[in-house]
Amino acid sequence: MAHRYKVREIAQQSGLSEATVDRVLNNRPGVRETTVAEVNQAIADLDKQRTQLRLNGRRYLVDVVMQTPQRFSDAFRAAVEAELPAFAPAMVRARFHLWESGSVPEMVDALSRIRGSHGVVLKAQDEPEVAEAVDRLVAGGVPVVTYATDVPSSARCAYVGIDNHGAGVTAAYLVNQWLGDAPSDVLITLSRAVFRGEGEREVGFRSGLRGSGRAIVEVSDSDGIDAANERLVLEALERNPGIGAVYSPGGGNTATVAAFERLGRRCHVFVAHDLDADNRRLLRDGRISVVLHNDLRADARSAIRSLLQWHGALPAEPVRPAPIQVVTPYNLPV
Incomplete structure (x- = not known):
């Protein structure tokens, strides 16, 4: 041969x-x-x-489109910008379209206005209209990689991020280990139900707690923004005096901690996601217990690599789920 x-x-x-x-x-x-x-x-x-x-000599323009709290978009933007030089001798530039809250039509409009792009890294709602917008981009020769939360019914070329269901099960394991036999219900805070990744984390968490006898109280639709989240958490705590633990797939953790403190309630275990600036501070101060994290620079590298592979500029390489790191105050990465 x-x-x-x-x-x-x-x-x-x-x-x-x-x-x-x-x-x-x-x-x-x-x-x-x-x-x-x-x-x-x-x-x-x-x-x-x-x-x-x-x-050699090739130029690529990548668009990063994300609806997400600014603390996360700032961290991911820094990761993308740090990784761009690694693709030399090609020159890869990035444009960023970032906002904290919005509707599905706004996301579809943002995708429809992309011009001259060689690929899109997308964190968006898993809705039919978004899938159709992704399909139109791909049909026009612009590959799309979904990040952190998937739109699987679309023609996207890859999903980059953690195994969200596995992260939820991991969070449930940690909560059960920490609480032991202590009676405590658990609060789960979601930014918005239309993000598939958070939904998969919630499903994994509920499956991991099945049989524990613990009630799960859900709050949602804060977009992970502190002001909205604090109000929702306060209402949930006042209605449910048995809540003594938190799993936060959706962020807004400064507000959640503040709500517990405002009511003089103790949170025995708090599992969060992503080492953004807020979570680093809360972890160092002992106000949350543990953060489930993955290397954002590795994510950025994998996403851009997938787009260049689509164009035939790099050899094909499978995209695997990012490893989940369990970060405590004692193993915080620099």
Whole structure:
């Protein structure tokens, strides 16, 4: 079977003879494992060189479109901007379209106004109108990668982020371990139900607490904004005196902590998501227990790489769920 590189090319790259390379490629006997490893390394190096040639001088413009609290969009924007130089010799630039709260029509309008883009990184509502807007972009030659929360019925080329269901189950495990036999109901705070990722976290959390006897009280539709979230949490705490733990897939944690303190209530365990500036401060101060986090720079790199793969500028590579890091005050990454 013909190889994608000529025997002569591989021999030059590896420093081996053409006869030796030919024996390795055709799986003939009598070849040492170290020689096979040298040939495989030479082929990997040739793949990298080919990629560099494809990228040399190419310019790409990527749009990041997100409805999310500013504390998260600020962190992700910094991650994207830090990763852009890593795609040299290609030049990749990013435009950011970021807002905290809005409707599905506003999201569809934002997507419809994108021009001259080589790809979109999208955090949006899982609604049919959004899926249709994504499909129109893809049909027009603009690939879309969903981030943190998916729109699976669309033609998006990849989803980048954590396994949200697994994160919810992990949160339930931590809550049960922390509370032990202590009676306590649990508050779950969502930013908005139309974000699929948060819904998957909630489903995972509920499944993980099944059989524990703990009631789960849900608050939603704050968009993760502190002012709206504090009001909702205060109302929930006043109605439910048994709440002594929190799982927060949707943010607004400064407000949730403030609501407990305002009523003089103790929160025995508080599981949050994402190491934004607020959560770092709350974790250091001991006001939340643990943060489920993933490396935003790795996410940004994976998302941009998926867009460049769609254009054939990089070799195909599967996108895997980002590992979930359980962060305490004692292992906060710098």
